[in-house]
Amino acid sequence: MKLYIAVLDDFPDYMTPTLVAHSMLSAHLLFQNEPIYQTWLTDSFKKCVVRVNRKEFAKISQLTVHLGHENNTLNGEKSCAVVLPCPDWEIPNVLKFAKLWKPKGA
Numbered sequence: 575m576k577l578y579i580a581v582l583d584d585f586p587d588y589m590t591p592t593l594v595a596h597s598m599l600s601a602h603l604l605f606q607n608e609p610i611y612q613t614w615l616t617d618s619f620k621k622c623v624v625r626v627n628r629k630e631f632a633k634i635s636q637l638t639v640h641l642g643h644e645n646n647t648l649n650g651e652k653s654c655a656v657v658l659p660c661p662d663w664e665i666p667n668v669l670k671f672a673k674l675w676k677p678k679g680a
Contacts, residue, residue: 575614575659577621578669580634582653587677589647593654594623597642601656604640614659624672631655633668 579594605611614620626634634655635641642654657669 575618575620575661576665577614577659578657578665578672579621579623580626580631580655580657580669580672581623581675582631582648583625583627585648585653589644590675593642593644593647596644597640597654597656600642601640605658608658610659618659623675624669625675626672630668630672637666
């Protein structure tokens with residue numbers, strides 16, 4: 575079981591750690607009473623950050639997610655999706671085949 579954090583590829587690399595930290599904290603508050611989240615939190619705690627384009631982000635946004643943003647970056651546009659964890663066999667293809675996040679040009 576993994577928790578996926580999808581970051582829009584337009585978001586600047588230098589602000590991504592802040593975006594992910596803020597989004598994950600607010601997602602924790604949103605998901606904390608969900609049984610599947612509690613199972614992930616106590617038994618797995620695996621997570622991965624992926625970089626996605628706008629089309630992929632739109633698909634991911636339709637899942638059970640918390641959408642995060644930074645007020646002063648990308649005009650406050652939602653740019654991070656923290657997906658409610660699910661069993662490995664239920665991970666949607668849009669997440670399963672997304673590229674792990676790394677700085678552009680690295």
